[in-house]
Amino acid sequence: MTNTYKRLVLASRPRGQVTPDNFRLEEVPVPEIADGQLLVRNHYLSLDPYMRMRMEDVKSYAAPQAIGETMIGGTVGEVVASKHPKFKVGDKVQGMFGWSEMGVSDGALLRKLDTTHVPLSAYLGAVGMPGMTAWYGLTQIMQPKPGETIVVSAASGAVGSVVGQLAKLRGCRAVGIAGGAEKCAYVVDELGFDACIDYKAGRLEADLAAATPNGIDAVFENVGGDVFDASLARMNPFGRIALCGMIAGYDGEPMPIKNSRVFLTMRLTMRGFIVSEHMDLWPQGLQELGGLVAAGKLRFRESVAQGLEAAPEAFIGMLKGKNFGKQLVKLI
Template sequence: MFRNRKIVLDSRPIDKVSPGNFRLVEDTLPAPGPGQVVVRHHYLSLDPYMRGRMSDAKSYAAPQPLGETMIGGTVGEVVASENPRFAPGDFVVGMGGWQLYGSSDGRGLNKVDVKAIPLQAYLGPLGMPGVTAWWGLNTIIAPKAGETVLVTAATGAVGSVVGQLAKLAGARAIGVAGGPEKCIYATEELGYDACVDHKSARFAEELKAAAGKGIDGVFENVGGEPFLQALRRLNDFARIAVCGLIASYEGPTTPLPDMRIFLVRRIKVEGFIVSDHLDAWPRAIGELAGHAAAGRLRWRETVRQGLDSAPQAFIDLLHGGNFGKMLVKMI
């Protein structure tokens, strides 16, 4: 038996998410039965998609059920196993949720190598955010050498990888981030050619200057005013990969642009959900791991301590309170 603690969704947010929407539950997890494994989670991933799951509105995935453990990616160590694919001491990544221990039949659980790469990186640049960046950039934007790619939320878990991959492809990368510190990190550490602070009173002018001869690709994570301003700078035949619209998750929806721009500039716009493309994950993770091992891929993390910190950490994530990947350290 394992003494477990977990956080469940207790109520659906009416407007903004609050700590009161969650509830801490203590229970016990039985020893694994035939084919099962028990994993002690070391890190929990917090991601913007979770906000959509908290709603019962129709979406691309089923809503998070009330009274059940919040969904979430985890990495941890196998502590008990009756599954021949896993042994105690193996490190694994999966969707263990907001809890200290998880039980699984092994499906959706993958062993990871922690000798050269930190365990938590499999929730960031070598996990879902990294694959999201890889797929959206390479498949939808497909930048050519010399083109200009704009990335919103440029220093976040997804955006930071997009910018670096765009540079590796020979493109010029422009970031949009919130605050001077993040913009300095984008240019000095991640290699962006320019970064514009969307909190600046001169944001529109500064974006115009950074765009130079125009933008050929947009990796959109935010929506709102940054997206509307980016549209004004698009070149003919630009491509837009819509990954997220976090500006409208807890506020007004992004205003619709003048649709003529998509026609007259022949713009390609495609929204995507990376879980629709599981066949691409092995190749993506292989390439990302190669970049990481060679020192070509950098990342940053915001780490909160303890399961109890998860609700507030998630709320902070929705309002830009993270610098890089948002994680909860469970052990």
């Protein structure tokens, strides 16, 4: 083991689109651990859209990422040194060590992982925060009944792919929206959605109408903008909308909801949510998600960038939809 490790800190806040020089690579000494602490070598870093919002200095659900501090992020890795009674060297753990090759913890907020039937990286995806985000939005907000039609945008992504598969398992018609024919083919052929609309094909409204002949009963929204307005136009009375993200507006573009009248005429309910505020439901959700992944009933796909230095470019690409499935960075 070397005596140093690398991490990426926020160097400056983006003006519009994120650029590589918003980040700075640092190489720092591996710290000595004190009694009650443990040292983790991270294997994978998760890249997620929420990080873009943290880079802004605006009032939101979380304090902004501080300049000069390690970029926030979920990680999975292995304990390489421990003076903590509950963790031993070799334990696989999930934590929030950020864009960093290593991290020190006192054990709080660290979760031991069983990789017997579920691969380590899946704990950052379908059996981690993205999977729980899908599970929470579907079961707690959308509450679809068998036979209802649900629509999810960014359907090939880490969250959207789980939303649709869980909806299918509950007897719903699942329709995805994704960017490009390849992603749409994957959503239908491999994930088992009933249909997927390619929003880049230029026929969003017509294609969505054809794919939702009985209208839409519930939406899981990741994108916002025109994609969201198209779904709103197809909503049935008493429709439910889980608002998870508006990635189309994360660079500061105006993101108006134009079809606002539909909320009134169709008596819709919309709720924005942050899954980390509902930790009480994680055991229940993770049990279902882990069981489905272990049984091969919940499929997922990963885009893996190699090495911490590749993280900024992978992150910028993800914000533009260039990833295909869950975006990870392999750190070892």
